[in-house]
Amino acid sequence: KRPIVIDTDTGSDDAVALVLALRDPAVEVLAITTVAGNVGVEQATQNALMTIDYAERGTPPVYQGCAKPLYHSHISAEGVHGEDGMGDLGTLVPSARLPEKEHAVDALIALGRRGGVELLALGPLTNVALAMMKDPEAMRGYTRITLMGGAYTKGNTGHLAEFNLWEDAEAADYVFTFGVPITMVTIEACRDKAKITRDDCARIKATGSRCGAFCVDCNRTLYEASARYGEPYFTLPDAAAAAVLLRPDLVAEQFDSYTRIECQSELAYGATVNDRRPRDRVGTASKESPLPPFNCRVVHRLEERAFKEW
Ligand code: BDR
Ligand code: CA
Numbered sequence: 001k002r003p004i005v006i007d008t009d010t011g012s013d014d015a016v017a018l019v020l021a022l023r024d025p026a027v028e029v030l031a032i033t034t035v036a037g038n039v040g041v042e043q044a045t046q047n048a049l050m051t052i053d054y055a056e057r058g059t060p061p062v063y064q065g066c067a068k069p070l071y072h073s074h075i076s077a078e079g080v081h082g083e084d085g086m087g088d089l090g091t092l093v094p095s096a097r098l099p100e101k102e103h104a105v106d107a108l109i110a111l112g113r114r115g116g117v118e119l120l121a122l123g124p125l126t127n128v129a130l131a132m133m134k135d136p137e138a139m140r141g142y143t144r145i146t147l148m149g150g151a152y153t154k155g156n157t158g159h160l161a162e163f164n165l166w167e168d169a170e171a172a173d174y175v176f177t178f179g180v181p182i183t184m185v186t187i188e189a190c191r192d193k194a195k196i197t198r199d200d201c202a203r204i205k206a207t208g209s210r211c212g213a214f215c216v217d218c219n220r221t222l223y224e225a226s227a228r229y230g231e232p233y234f235t236l237p238d239a240a241a242a243a244v245l246l247r248p249d250l251v252a253e254q255f256d257s258y259t260r261i262e263c264q265s266e267l268a269y270g271a272t273v274n275d276r277r278p279r280d281r282v283g284t285a286s287k288e289s290p291l292p293p294f295n296c297r298v299v300h301r302l303e304e305r306a307f308k309e310w
Contacts (some may be wrong), residue, residue, distance in 0.1 A: 009037025009123025065104025168272025
């Protein structure tokens, strides 16, 4: 089985991604680490434990991580995912399980040391960056980081920035320049395309699956937030990232890039800057130095129908 670790700020689209990974027979989820993002880190941990229960496929350990970004205070997305990050239903059954005692950063390091493991990152990159700072050698044991983050054309938080990378842009830039290859699944990979409509929700609920109903219902506030903007559907960015890792055949469009995250600009804080110039050229800034090698594969479109079927 393919060993993976998932770092998540467990909100409602993270939950769907977790279910998809936990229920994939080709994959072994070694651990789930949590980070502040959509909600506070303690809520993210409770949501991860609860999602594991609803997925009904094993009990991977959950490690709680950082409660705030590296340099800034934490700004949540409760207006989108709900106060509890899971649609504020009041009916979901909390887990009786507890998180592990070890910090997520140390767990990421220990798992990296095993080697040959892939990381799926669904929230701000605070835990991952700190682990890289603390034990770079162990963190080079990850073969690839597939992450939900970035906007290729239009952001969802700043005009150029996507929430996860904007929330902790300094951490994100550290991760992008660290040296482990990255697959960045941008907000465009599902937005405006892989829309989950009321009919889709009804189809899933008609199967009678408790887990399916959970995946639909926890996205209630996400749906309502979109509907307020005249868009009667929701999208699942983290499920799109899971698709790219678990079902690469669902990728429709991608390109290679040297990607950095803007950390200085007031106007463009958190933006993903994708340098796509051919790497056999010399950079214009310094004629002496070659351009840095591509560090990132940018996935910005999925096979919409096949993704939704999956
Ligand atoms: C990302 O931010 C969060 O709201 C979602 O869980 C997703 O990871 C989308 O920008
Ligand atoms: Ca997320």
